[in-house]
Amino acid sequence: MGPSLMCSLLCVLFSVQLCHSAKHSYDTDVIYRWQFLDYEWPDAETRSQFVDNGSYIQHNNRLGNIRVFNGSVYVTVPRLRKGVPSTLNVVVKQNDTDSPLLRPFPNWEINQGTSCDHFRFVNALEIDPNTGWMWIVDTGYYPDDSVRPEGEVKCPAKLVIFDLNTNKVLHEHVFPGLVVGYGTFYLSDIVLDFTDHEVTHAYITDMYDWKLIVYDHKMNFSYSFVHPSMDPESGFSNITIYNKTETIRYLGIRGIAISPDFNFVYYTALAGLRMFRIPTSVLRDFKHDSVDFAFNTQKVGNKRSLGEGMYCSQKNNLFYGAPRAIYKWSLADTVDVSLPLPSNVTYSSQSLVVNEEELNWIPSLTIDVDKNLWFTNRPLSFVSEQNNSQWNYFVMRTVIGEKGYMDFSVESKGLVQGAVIYQLSVYILLISCALGILLSHVQ
Numbered sequence: 001m002g003p004s005l006m007c008s009l010l011c012v013l014f015s016v017q018l019c020h021s022a023k024h025s026y027d028t029d030v031i032y033r034w035q036f037l038d039y040e041w042p043d044a045e046t047r048s049q050f051v052d053n054g055s056y057i058q059h060n061n062r063l064g065n066i067r068v069f070n071g072s073v074y075v076t077v078p079r080l081r082k083g084v085p086s087t088l089n090v091v092v093k094q095n096d097t098d099s100p101l102l103r104p105f106p107n108w109e110i111n112q113g114t115s116c117d118h119f120r121f122v123n124a125l126e127i128d129p130n131t132g133w134m135w136i137v138d139t140g141y142y143p144d145d146s147v148r149p150e151g152e153v154k155c156p157a158k159l160v161i162f163d164l165n166t167n168k169v170l171h172e173h174v175f176p177g178l179v180v181g182y183g184t185f186y187l188s189d190i191v192l193d194f195t196d197h198e199v200t201h202a203y204i205t206d207m208y209d210w211k212l213i214v215y216d217h218k219m220n221f222s223y224s225f226v227h228p229s230m231d232p233e234s235g236f237s238n239i240t241i242y243n244k245t246e247t248i249r250y251l252g253i254r255g256i257a258i259s260p261d262f263n264f265v266y267y268t269a270l271a272g273l274r275m276f277r278i279p280t281s282v283l284r285d286f287k288h289d290s291v292d293f294a295f296n297t298q299k300v301g302n303k304r305s306l307g308e309g310m311y312c313s314q315k316n317n318l319f320y321g322a323p324r325a326i327y328k329w330s331l332a333d334t335v336d337v338s339l340p341l342p343s344n345v346t347y348s349s350q351s352l353v354v355n356e357e358e359l360n361w362i363p364s365l366t367i368d369v370d371k372n373l374w375f376t377n378r379p380l381s382f383v384s385e386q387n388n389s390q391w392n393y394f395v396m397r398t399v400i401g402e403k404g405y406m407d408f409s410v411e412s413k414g415l416v417q418g419a420v421i422y423q424l425s426v427y428i429l430l431i432s433c434a435l436g437i438l439l440s441h442v443q
């Protein structure tokens with residue numbers, strides 16, 4: 001009697017614990033929200049001059065990609081239209097408002113100048129949490145030269161590695177015209193590839209030119225791949241959210257992520273649902289050509305919906321944005337077909353992670369060292385001036401309890417061991433209970 005009662009109690013406790021660890025309750029918070037984006041100007045006079053001469057057109061400024069490092073939130077404002085005073089920014093923490101100002105990063109000058117050395121059109125950025133190096137991709141485009149008579153409209157695209165510890169540029173790579181063409185191109189996102197915890201390569205998507213660009217850091221050398229899997233999928237010409245329609249027919253490869261073992265790069269076109277993967281062994285060697293690429297790329301499956309941002313966690317979960325939602329795709333349950341022929345792989349589980357009231361279109365996602373998923377959230381198309389009665393732009397955060405793909409920090413051993421010991425003792429108690437019941441029945 002005695003032991004079995006205790007056992008029932010323990011079993012109940014144990015199953016409660018099991019349920020608890022299996023259930024994912026994702027708490028999502030609005031960290032910042034804006035009607036329109038504004039900047040930390042040197043003074044009010046400068047701001048009004050920028051407004052007067054068309055260098056600051058407020059409703060042409062909209063949120064792009066996001067990265068979080070050391071408590072700071074970095075966001076891009078891609079210069080798709082004129083009137084964007086600064087394309088790379090850090091959000092200035094202010095405790096009296098949830099619509100803080102954007103501070104041009106690392107300064108006004110580099111975001112304002114007209115020459116090719118300045119930041120002209122930045123959307124893709126990544127921060128290596130292990131070193132504090134920021135990888136900044138500048139498309140080089142400038143929307144209107146009539147505003148800047150002597151300024152060049154088109155500059156070559158470049159990659160700038162900036163050390164956040166010292167606030168210094170460490171390295172700069174200018175992409176040759178054959179790798180990133182002049183004209184119709186838009187470098188949208190970037191992931192970093194590591195060997196022995198050191199960045200060896202960066203992979204960048206070109207949404208307009210439908211290309212995957214590879215930067216080899218050791219060689220200071222870049223090259224690119226093209227393949228029909230990077231093209232927009234036919235049948236996806238328009239997208240409508242909240243009665244706003246955007247033509248997406250020409251938008252190819254956009255979302256990119258890398259598995260935490262750095263064996264595969266995942267990518268998807270904005271216009272389309274198909275997800276593909278390519279082994280990094282193909283990308284890492286410039287001697288491989290588009291034929292090798294075609295031979296090794298595999299279709300992974302279809303996403304639940306169209307979207308832009310993607311980011312992979314240490315637990316091999318791919319988080320991706322969709323209209324009014326964020327999904328998680330578990331890449332761990334692979335059905336790999338290890339044939340030399342291109343074949344399709346299937347990952348089964350895709351689940352909804354966030355579908356809060358505020359969600360609209362998710363341009364970018366990232367994971368910080370505290371295991372939170374951060375993302376930008378905005379209307380699909382540009383918001384007109386008249387509509388200043390609502391919140392348009394958001395920075396949001398969800399607790400996911402998973403580290404990002406390149407976070408190599410070691411977990412606190414004590415905690416982990418503590419949890420293991422706790423689990424073990426529960427098991428031992430259960431086993432002794434079972435034995436107890438068995439023995440009492442035998443008697």
Ligand SMILES: *[C@@H]1O[C@H](CO)[C@@H](O)[C@H](O)[C@H]1NC(C)=O
Nearest residue numbers: 046049050053054055147148
């Ligand atoms: C607009 O005014 C600002 C502040 O005086 C100045 O820095 C900027 O160059 C001006 N832009 C143009 C296009 O004249």
Ligand SMILES: *[C@@H]1O[C@H](CO)[C@@H](O)[C@H](O)[C@H]1NC(C)=O
Nearest residue numbers: 092093094095096097098100
């Ligand atoms: C922000 O909070 C700090 C500490 O609570 C306080 O000292 C400071 O005055 C606040 N700043 C503003 C602008 O409210």
Ligand SMILES: *[C@@H]1O[C@H](CO)[C@@H](O)[C@H](O)[C@H]1NC(C)=O
Nearest residue numbers: 069070071132163164165166
């Ligand atoms: C991290 O943040 C702290 C506190 O704000 C600051 O003192 C330090 O310089 C920052 N480190 C880097 C690498 O940005």
Ligand SMILES: *[C@@H]1O[C@H](CO)[C@@H](O)[C@H](O)[C@H]1NC(C)=O
Nearest residue numbers: 171172173174175176220221
């Ligand atoms: C890297 O390559 C760029 C050309 O893209 C060149 O301008 C630069 O000097 C190179 N840097 C080093 C350190 O070799």
Ligand SMILES: *[C@@H]1O[C@H](CO)[C@@H](O)[C@H](O)[C@H]1NC(C)=O
Nearest residue numbers: 235236237238239245246247
């Ligand atoms: C897409 O949008 C354009 C312009 O709004 C419209 O002309 C076209 O008919 C739409 N196409 C489809 C397939 O809905």
Ligand SMILES: *[C@@H]1O[C@H](CO)[C@@H](O)[C@H](O)[C@H]1NC(C)=O
Nearest residue numbers: 240241242243244245324360
């Ligand atoms: C979309 O438009 C329809 C008809 O014009 C309207 O009834 C509906 O409320 C609109 N929905 C939103 C979310 O604005």
Ligand SMILES: *[C@@H]1O[C@H](CO)[C@@H](O)[C@H](O)[C@H]1NC(C)=O
Nearest residue numbers: 274298299300342343344345
């Ligand atoms: C793989 O996916 C492609 C594109 O959807 C499809 O055409 C092809 O039939 C699939 N192959 C296999 C073996 O399922």
Ligand SMILES: CC(=O)N[C@H]1CO[C@H](CO)[C@@H](O)[C@@H]1O
Nearest residue numbers: 383384385386387388389390
């Ligand atoms: C010009 C524009 O986008 N107007 C919209 C402003 O917001 C209201 C209500 O959300 C819409 O009805 C308008 O179409």
